[in-house]
Each structure stands twice: as structure tokens, then as C-alpha cells.
Amino acid sequence: MNRHKNLMVNYLSSHKSSSPGSGEHTKRKTPTDTTSGSRRASNPPRHGAQLSSKFSSRMSQRKATVHDIPDEVLLKVFSFFGAQDLILVSQVCQRWRNLANDKFVYSSLWRPIFLKYAPKSEVEASRAGDFTSVSHLKTTCIRRCVEQRNKRVFRNLRKKSPYTGISQQRDVEKALIDSCVFWQLAFVDASDNEMCIQNDDVSVHTMAASVRWYNFSGQSLHSTKFLRIYSCNPIFFDAKKGCAVKDSPYQRSVLMTFPLKWSSWVGTNKPIGENDTVNLYCLPRGLAIAVWKDGGEVAFVCVGLHLHHLVDRCLRGNSLEPFCPPVPPVLTDDIDSAFGLHGYNCTVQLRTMKQQIWDQQFRGLNCHSNTGGGYAQFILIEPHERQIINKAIVFPWKTEAFKGKIKNACWLDITVIDETGEVFWTVSSLVCSKTAQRAGASSLDFDYCDDNSRSIDFIDEVGKFHLEFSETDDQDMYITQAVLGLTLKAINTRFSSSCR
Structure with a gap:
């Protein structure tokens, strides 16, 4: 910048009349100049000197900006x-x-980034001159690195767990570690501005992963869209x-998007749990939010992510639309009249964010005639049966x-496998236990039918789950009934049947 300034000042100075009788001005004439040479010498023009002075003044006041930097210097x-910095400056x-x-x-x-991180085959092709265009280098570099990452990560997910019928817990956990994935919680306001917070911890269980955020600084939900x-x-x-x-x-x-009008939502939904400091609310699709009783700001947020297709949803989605797993083909069978109503397996787990409370699998579930209310009911635990719960139902x-x-x-985590071995229904959600309703409830064993009986219920568009348990005088808890219900609409869609 100084070089351009000095060149301009010198140029103007060289064309300025500095003394009388200057040769440049005595020889120079204009169409309107009719005076003598001596008169011209005695009255030299002042335009050049004024321009030089103004330019010097402006240049001394104006500062150079990044827009004045040549391309070569910026490069x-x-x-x-x-x-990361190149993407930011772009x-x-x-x-x-x-x-x-x-x-x-x-x-x-x-190019150096490509040579450092791209797969070896791509690097060798680039060095050999097989690369198509320099302008495509960034796009190709990112695409090839993503493909290489996914290939390495998905190698861990080749086997299914013989217990749950989905990818094994240790394999999913290793895949998440190898991909170095982390999660963001975004608060989006009415102007579509996002405030993103990175997760504080994550734990992987038999059928789901729990992600939690608790490092908030007075974040309110009232302005969140x-x-x-x-x-x-x-x-x-x-x-x-x-x-x-x-x-x-x-x-x-993007894994989940929740439209939220917090003021109206809280007005129509009660907390599923509370203590002296926080109220805990359960939103659809496994999202739980706790707010401070004093002030109403966010205390913590946690979400349950079922392991079925979790790695695909993390690595193969985009920032606008979530990944949609492939839908199993519709199956038809004209011979078996009860097709779609038998041979189910169901795995149920009650847990905290870190530890297991109760876990049980039920195999060979059948439903031939016990349908009603739009659901096919599968009895998991009969009223005369009982299963002990070793730990208290509590949420730390x-x-x-x-x-x-x-x-x-x-x-609550649930995985239901249909008779073909495909995943039919998955659940990972926070639930609460309430006093069991005696009126209209299914019969229970008389010894466990008391005022201490409690129930856990969950329902969505595919299925519902009901569990009852009771506490003895020795403070031991026994499950006295568990029922799984799947909507006939979902069964008919899956098996092209006409169950009613």
C-alpha cells in the first residue's frame, strides 16, 4: 500500500510547477491560453499541487483492509x-x-491435505497425474476420507447379538469410539438461530445409548422454537x-427435531418425577428435560438412542434430514392364517443412565385370538408368575x-423381533411408575394385589407396554404382570395381512 502511495505522490510532484520559467510549462499550450510566456511563468497553475495535497491527506487517513491484500498474499x-480453518475462512x-x-x-x-489424509490409492493416483481437476480436490478429499472412515467403522457391525437380534453392545460402542462421534443439543429460536451445546457424557447399554447434557448457563426454554x-x-x-x-x-x-412451545406444553403436561430442586419432564421419542424449580432454567437434558441403526443414523445422515433406514420388504403368506401373530421375541430392560435395574427376554410369543382395541396382545408375564426386581426404581x-x-x-428399553427375525419395534424412553389402577385392571394374584402395587406404561404409534409390580413386607419387589401390545395396523402393513 505504501508503495502505491509513494508512486502516486511522486507522479503528482513531477507534474507540479515548482519554479517560474519551468520548461514544461513554457512549452505547454492549451486552446484557451493566449497570454505570453512571461505571464504564464509569473502565474503558475495550482491544480497539481492541490490534488497532490488532497491525495496525500486521504492516504494518510485511510487504513488498508483485508480487501486490499492481493490474492497471492492471501494464498x-x-x-x-x-x-478446519480453510472451511471457516471460506x-x-x-x-x-x-x-x-x-x-x-x-x-x-x-493438495497437501489430500495427500496427508486421503486413502493411499487416491493419493497414488493423484501423484501419477490421474486426478481430474484441482478445483475438485477439496470435494474429493472430504468424500474419500468420509468413505474411508465409514468403511473402517462399519466393519465392527457385521454380527448381530443372539440375545437381542440387533448389533451387539460392544460392537456399537467400538464403532462410536472409532468414529469419534459426539452429540450436539441445539436450541433454535424464532429467527432460526442455533445455540449448540456439546454432550457431557454418554453410556452404551444392551439396547440403547444414553446421552446427557448438564453444563448449562441459565438457558431458558421459553424463547426456544x-x-x-x-x-x-x-x-x-x-x-x-x-x-x-x-x-x-x-x-x-440431525437425529431428532422437536417443535417446542414450552409455556403451553408445560401447562398441559405434568412432570413424571420431581424432587426438592428439579422437575423432570418426558417428551416424545426418548427426550427428557429437567428444569430447576427455582427460576425454570434447564438443569439437564438426556435422550435415549436405540442401538438399532444408530451408527447409520449418526454417520449417513445430513444436517437437514435424518437417515431413513431401509424398510423390510412386505411379506405375504396365504397358507398360515395366523401369519404375523406368532414367533415374536421381546427383550425388555429397566435401567438408570448408568446401571441396569431389570433385564429379561421373552421368546416365542404368540397371539392367535387375544386381540382387541386395535392391538395384538402378547402376554410376557402371567399374573400367577413373578419375577424379582433386584434394585429400586429410581433415576439418579x-x-x-x-x-x-x-x-x-x-x-425403559424394548426391542421386538418378528417371526422373520427383523426388528419390528424399538423403544428407549424415560418412564415413571404410578399406583396401579384396580378398577378395570387385569386380574392379579391375590397375594400381590395390594395398595403397594404400581405400574409402568408406555405407548406410541406402533405398540404399547404395560408392567405391574408389587412390594412385599420385606421390601422385595416382584413383577406380577407384563403385557406387550402391537397395533394391528403395523402388523398388517408388515405382513400384508388383514388381522382385526
Whole structure:
């Protein structure tokens, strides 16, 4: 900038009349100049000097900005940036976007990144001159690194658990660790501005993963229009260490979106649990929110993510639409009149965020005639049977500074496998136990039919689950009944049947 300034000042100074009788001005004439040479010398023009003075004044007051930096200098600066920084600067303006994305033939910012992180076969092809265009280097680099990451991660998910019929817990946990995935909770206001918070902890169980956020600073839900949960998936990995590169750019996959008008929602829904400090609310699709009683700000948020297709939903979705798993083909059978009503397996687990309370699997479930109310009912535990619950039904919670417990609340995980071995229904949701309704309730064993009997219920558009348990005088808890219900609509859709 100073060089341009000095050149302009020198140019103007060289054309300025500095003394009488200057040769430049005595020889120079204009169409309107009719005076003598001596007169011209005695009255030199002042226009050049005034322009030089004004220009010098402006240049001394004006400061250089980034828009004055030549492309070559910007490219030199950008060459010191990593992939994450290049993506960030590409969002500043159109000019920086073109430079950071290698839109010019003379730029090659993404080539060293490509050579460092892309698969070896792609790197060798690029060095051999087989690469198509420099302008596609960034896109190809990111795409190939994502493919390489997914190929490495999905190798862990080749086997199904013989117990649950879905991917094994340890395999899913290893896949999540290898992908270095983390989760964001986004509060979206009326202007579609997002405030994103990264998860504080995650735990993987037999059938679901629990993700929790509790590091909030006075966040209120009254101005929130949507709640969104994203999985964030790093792109570049260190080949030797097998972990994501520090500050690696990441892709976001939306897992859930909840329209939320908190004031009206709280007015029509009661908390499923509470203690002296927080109220705990259960929203659809496994989302639980606790708010402080004093002030109403968010205390913690937790969500249950069923392991069925969880890794696919994390790695293969995008920031606008969630991943949709493939729908099993519709099955038909004209011979078996009860097709779709027998041979089911159901696994049920009650747990906290960290520990198991009760776990049981039920095989060979049949329903031939016990249908009603639009549901096919499968009896899991008969009234005369009993199964002991070894631990109390309680929901421990914590925040950055406080912790506590909420009685009669826990997490419910369910996996239902149909007679073809395909997953029919999955549940991972917070539930609460309530005093069992005696009027109209199904019969229970007389010894356990008392005022201490409690029930847990869950229902959605595919199925429902009912469980009853009772506490003895020795404070031992026994499950006295468990019933699974699947909607006839879902069964008819799956098996192209006409159950009524």
C-alpha cells in the first residue's frame, strides 16, 4: 500500500510547477491560453499541487483492509491453515471462498491435505497425474476420507447379538469410539438461530445409548422454537493413532427435531418425577428435560438412542434430514392364517443412565385370538408368575454442581423381533411408575394385589407396554404382570395381512 502511495505522490510532484520559467510549462499550450510566456511563468497553475495535497491527506487517513491484500498474499497466509480453518475462512466472503476452495488454477491449498489424509490409492493416483481437476480436490478429499472412515467403522457391525437380534453392545460402542462421534443439543429460536451445546457424557447399554447434557448457563426454554439433536462426525483421522485429528472439520447428522412451545406444553403436561430442586419432564421419542424449580432454567437434558441403526443414523445422515433406514420388504403368506401373530421375541430392560435395574427376554410369543382395541396382545408375564426386581426404581441425575435422585422413574428399553427375525419395534424412553389402577385392571394374584402395587406404561404409534409390580413386607419387589401390545395396523402393513 505504501508503495502505491509513494508512486502516486511522486507522479503528482513531477507534474507540479515548482519554479517560474519551468520548461514544461513554457512549452505547454492549451486552446484557451493566449497570454505570453512571461505571464504564464509569473502565474503558475495550482491544480497539481492541490490534488497532490488532497491525495496525500486521504492516504494518510485511510487504513488498508483485508480487501486490499492481493490474492497471492492471501494464498500464502491460507497455506498455513488446516482443513478446519480453510472451511471457516471460506465462509467470510465470495472472494475468500474461491481462494480457500481452490477455485483458481494457481492455488493448491487442499493438495497437501489430500495427500496427508486421503486413502493411499487416491493419493497414488493423484501423484501419477490421474486426478481430474484441482478445483475438485477439496470435494474429493472430504468424500474419500468420509468413505474411508465409514468403511473402517462399519466393519465392527457385521454380527448381530443372539440375545437381542440387533448389533451387539460392544460392537456399537467400538464403532462410536472409532468414529469419534459426539452429540450436539441445539436450541433454535424464532429467527432460526442455533445455540449448540456439546454432550457431557454418554453410556452404551444392551439396547440403547444414553446421552446427557448438564453444563448449562441459565438457558431458558421459553424463547426456544425447536430442539434438535445432532451427531457430529469428524472427517480427518490420524492413521497411526486411529483417532480424529485435533480441530478436524466434522459433518452433522440431525437425529431428532422437536417443535417446542414450552409455556403451553408445560401447562398441559405434568412432570413424571420431581424432587426438592428439579422437575423432570418426558417428551416424545426418548427426550427428557429437567428444569430447576427455582427460576425454570434447564438443569439437564438426556435422550435415549436405540442401538438399532444408530451408527447409520449418526454417520449417513445430513444436517437437514435424518437417515431413513431401509424398510423390510412386505411379506405375504396365504397358507398360515395366523401369519404375523406368532414367533415374536421381546427383550425388555429397566435401567438408570448408568446401571441396569431389570433385564429379561421373552421368546416365542404368540397371539392367535387375544386381540382387541386395535392391538395384538402378547402376554410376557402371567399374573400367577413373578419375577424379582433386584434394585429400586429410581433415576439418579447430576449437573455441574448438584446431583440427586428422582424416585419411581427409570429408563425403559424394548426391542421386538418378528417371526422373520427383523426388528419390528424399538423403544428407549424415560418412564415413571404410578399406583396401579384396580378398577378395570387385569386380574392379579391375590397375594400381590395390594395398595403397594404400581405400574409402568408406555405407548406410541406402533405398540404399547404395560408392567405391574408389587412390594412385599420385606421390601422385595416382584413383577406380577407384563403385557406387550402391537397395533394391528403395523402388523398388517408388515405382513400384508388383514388381522382385526
